[in-house]
Amino acid sequence: MREKVNLAEKVRVLQGSYAPGIVGYLNDYKLAVVKVEGEFVWHTHDDTDDFFLVLSGRMTIQLRDRNVELEAGEMFVVPRGVEHCPRADEEAHVLLIEPKGTVNTGDAGGKLTAPEVEI
Amino acid sequence: MREKVNLAEKVRVLQGSYAPGIVGYLNDYKLAVVKVEGEFVWHTHDDTDDFFLVLSGRMTIQLRDRNVELEAGEMFVVPRGVEHCPRADEEAHVLLIEPKGTVNTGDAGGKLTAPEVEI
Numbered sequence: 001m002r003e004k005v006n007l008a009e010k011v012r013v014l015q016g017s018y019a020p021g022i023v024g025y026l027n028d029y030k031l032a033v034v035k036v037e038g039e040f041v042w043h044t045h046d047d048t049d050d051f052f053l054v055l056s057g058r059m060t061i062q063l064r065d066r067n068v069e070l071e072a073g074e075m076f077v078v079p080r081g082v083e084h085c086p087r088a089d090e091e092a093h094v095l096l097i098e099p100k101g102t103v104n105t106g107d108a109g110g111k112l113t114a115p116e117v118e119i
Numbered sequence: 120m121r122e123k124v125n126l127a128e129k130v131r132v133l134q135g136s137y138a139p140g141i142v143g144y145l146n147d148y149k150l151a152v153v154k155v156e157g158e159f160v161w162h163t164h165d166d167t168d169d170f171f172l173v174l175s176g177r178m179t180i181q182l183r184d185r186n187v188e189l190e191a192g193e194m195f196v197v198p199r200g201v202e203h204c205p206r207a208d209e210e211a212h213v214l215l216i217e218p219k220g221t222v223n224t225g226d227a228g229g230k231l232t233a234p235e236v237e238i
Binding site for chain 2: 002003004005006007008023024025026027029031048049051053055068069070073074075076077079080095097099
């Protein structure tokens with residue numbers, strides 16, 4: 001039987017920005033925490049929506065036509081197929097939910113592509 | 120394009136306990152906030168896990184063999200097929216994630232069964 005997860009405690013285990021740590025599963029979805037600081041990479045997920053919930057701090061989800069500014073307690077779902085680029089001026093902590101196997105950098109790839117790691 | 124959601128603001132729209140309000144979707148999953156106070160009903164979801172994240176306050180997810188005590192920032196996924204009964208001594212606010220069409224009372228039914236309502 002799986003245990004409860006304290007998200008702040010899990011964030012403390014993370015190393016570096018934009019390297020998500022999986023803290024649980026919901027059916028075939030992975031539940032991950034991530035530290036975000038600086039700019040990520042523009043990318044698209046053609047096969048899935050992309051869930052963000054800010055746990056602490058502030059972040060921006062840049063879309064091509066506007067910016068979505070999020071603070072703690074605010075959630076945004078990037079629709080599938082919509083190009084986006086997360087950014088944070090200062091470290092923020094975020095809960096991510098995506099289907100297992102979803103690559104964090106989507107179609108962009110590159111050096112910020114992170115493996116699926118349980119923490 | 121969908122907009123961001125401030126979860127605390129959405130909670131203020133809710134009427135009564137254990138009546139979830141849908142605030143968004145992630146693919147074929149519904150994202151809902153709910154106020155919990157008092158005891159819900161023992162029930163099982165045979166076809167899906169059941170995601171709880173406490174946003175404020177405290178709650179207990181009673182399982183047949185133990186209680187899972189959750190406070191703000193803590194998450195628990197009830198595995199599919201595991202009987203459970205949420206309870207809160209004082210009002211708490213919770214984010215729920217389940218596949219669309221999942222009935223809040225699972226196999227139990229009864230008067231606490233709530234319709235799927237967007238808020």
